[in-house]
Amino acid sequence: MIDAATSGEATAVPADLPAFLDLENCYQCGKCTAGCPVAERMDVVPNQLVRLAQLGLVERARRAESIWQCVSCQTCSTRCPKSVDCAAVIDALRQLSFEKGDAAGSQRRTVLFQEAFLRNIRRNGRLNELELVGVFKTKAFLDDLSIPFLFKDAMLAPRMRAKGKLHFKPDRVKDGGVLERMFDRCLRQA
Amino acid sequence: MTEIGYYPGCALHGSSNDYETSARACLAALGVQLREVTDWVCCGATAAHALNHKLSVALPARNLALAEHDGFREILAPCPMCSMELLKARQEILADEALRAEMSSLVELELRGGVNVLNLVQALQSAGIDRIKAAVKKPLDGIRAACYYGCLLTRPPGVVRFDDPEQPRSMEAIVGALGAKTVDWNYRTECCGAGLTMANEETVLELSHRILTNAAAHGANCVVTVCPMCHVNLDMKQADIERRFNAKHKMAIYYLSDLVGLALGLSEKELGIDRHFVART
Ligand code: SF4
Ligand code: SF4
Numbered sequence: 275m276i277d278a279a280t281s282g283e284a285t286a287v288p289a290d291l292p293a294f295l296d297l298e299n300c301y302q303c304g305k306c307t308a309g310c311p312v313a314e315r316m317d318v319v320p321n322q323l324v325r326l327a328q329l330g331l332v333e334r335a336r337r338a339e340s341i342w343q344c345v346s347c348q349t350c351s352t353r354c355p356k357s358v359d360c361a362a363v364i365d366a367l368r369q370l371s372f373e374k375g376d377a378a379g380s381q382r383r384t385v386l387f388q389e390a391f392l393r394n395i396r397r398n399g400r401l402n403e404l405e406l407v408g409v410f411k412t413k414a415f416l417d418d419l420s421i422p423f424l425f426k427d428a429m430l431a432p433r434m435r436a437k438g439k440l441h442f443k444p445d446r447v448k449d450g451g452v453l454e455r456m457f458d459r460c461l462r463q464a
Numbered sequence: 465m466t467e468i469g470y471y472p473g474c475a476l477h478g479s480s481n482d483y484e485t486s487a488r489a490c491l492a493a494l495g496v497q498l499r500e501v502t503d504w505v506c507c508g509a510t511a512a513h514a515l516n517h518k519l520s521v522a523l524p525a526r527n528l529a530l531a532e533h534d535g536f537r538e539i540l541a542p543c544p545m546c547s548m549e550l551l552k553a554r555q556e557i558l559a560d561e562a563l564r565a566e567m568s569s570l571v572e573l574e575l576r577g578g579v580n581v582l583n584l585v586q587a588l589q590s591a592g593i594d595r596i597k598a599a600v601k602k603p604l605d606g607i608r609a610a611c612y613y614g615c616l617l618t619r620p621p622g623v624v625r626f627d628d629p630e631q632p633r634s635m636e637a638i639v640g641a642l643g644a645k646t647v648d649w650n651y652r653t654e655c656c657g658a659g660l661t662m663a664n665e666e667t668v669l670e671l672s673h674r675i676l677t678n679a680a681a682h683g684a685n686c687v688v689t690v691c692p693m694c695h696v697n698l699d700m701k702q703a704d705i706e707r708r709f710n711a712k713h714k715m716a717i718y719y720l721s722d723l724v725g726l727a728l729g730l731s732e733k734e735l736g737i738d739r740h741f742v743a744r745t
Contacts, residue, residue: 347615347655387663401474
């Protein structure tokens with residue numbers, strides 16, 4: 275048996291995925307998928323994503339809708355008998371998909387949401403919920419022109435306001451400059 | 465009064481401000497004062513770990529460094545996603561000196577990784593369950609609570625190192641000390657869909673509906689959580705869940721600090737319970 279880690283040979287992790295993923299350990303028992311709360315909604319289920327990555331079919335894996343359906347609950351990684359961090363594999367696939375800008379069409383909303391979230395933090399340091407809703411809804415509308423989705427949750431706003439849960443004064447960090455620089459450094463290195 | 469560091473995270477300063485009210489009031493009644501980490505920033509949440517790995521380490525790292533500079537050795541991060549992200553960054557930094565140095569320069573603050581991060585259950589445990597029990601003024605005898613841990617409070621176990629990821633019992637121990645009953649049920653560690661409420665509402669409504677249904681089937685008259693996202697999905701979205709599945713839940717959703725606070729004699733208003741959407745059972 276060749277132990278890649280000790281023999282110094284290249285690991286079985288494809289070059290475009292981080293080496294710490296230890297994909298070669300997966301023996302396809304399916305336990306990750308068995309406990310996944312959204313597996314029934316997935317086109318490519320978690321153990322299949324790991325298998326595709328293991329075989330170097332990274333492009334097929336990153337184009338799966340399921341990587342954006344994953345709710346990041348860590349059940350798969352927690353239960354894997356071979357300590358494969360399946361949730362981290364999915365994160366790595368999402369990062370690649372985001373970089374290449376080729377997320378599955380049906381999952382565009384989730385990608386737009388996460389993107390709007392990051393931009394929001396970059397601008398404010400802390401999440402400004404109203405701005406996030408506004409930006410996300412506008413972007414999603416420009417993307418798929420769904421009017422019902424644009425106005426969905428509009429009914430929630432007055433109820434939230436009555437409960438003192440809507441804030442019109444953003445809670446911003448004082449040192450915004452450092453955030454801007456941190457984001458630059460991280461996104462440049464990506 | 466003892467003082468501990470406090471990392472509220474965006475939710476508790478936003479639409480989950482009822483949780484901040486509750487945690488502060490409950491802990492103050494137990495002699496614990498919370499002092500906010502100076503100029504904290506968002507932990508990055510799912511957006512960072514899904515889109516950019518480096519940011520998902522850097523954002524929590526900046527907060528850990530800020531907490532160190534404030535002189536804290538321990539901070540409470542009531543949101544389980546925040547505390548998991550902070551702990552994960554800390555673990556990675558402590559295991560890798562090169563990463564620690566890189567992160568120190570990236571976040572523009574020297575970072576040693578010495579600050580420990582507590583969740584709300586741990587903060588209550590360190591206040592002392594015996595002490596809580598002795599301070600109970602109004603035993604919660606009508607309550608049959610479904611303690612709901614959700615996903616990130618106990619997962620990944622190698623990062624959060626808290627309770628048992630499959631059969632956790634720490635919340636039951638606290639709720640039991642208040643004179644309330646707890647029920648055994650099947651969805652204690654299932655995920656509600658967390659922060660995808662807006663992006664993928666369909667998934668969130670379905671997962672949350674299953675959780676509420678199972679809690680009721682096992683005789684619960686309320687669900688207890690320590691997560692702001694679970695609270696949003698189970699409480700604020702409960703009317704949407706009922707509409708979507710043509711069901712009636714009418715399930716009160718409490719933060720653990722609400723129940724402790726009520727038992728200690730605090731009012732619903734003092735605990736922010738009047739800001740919940742589903743009225744008390
Ligand atoms: S649980 Fe682990 S070993 Fe089993 S299929 Fe999933 S990743 Fe592979
Ligand atoms: S982290 Fe994602 S893939 Fe893993 S069990 Fe949770 S939802 Fe499924």
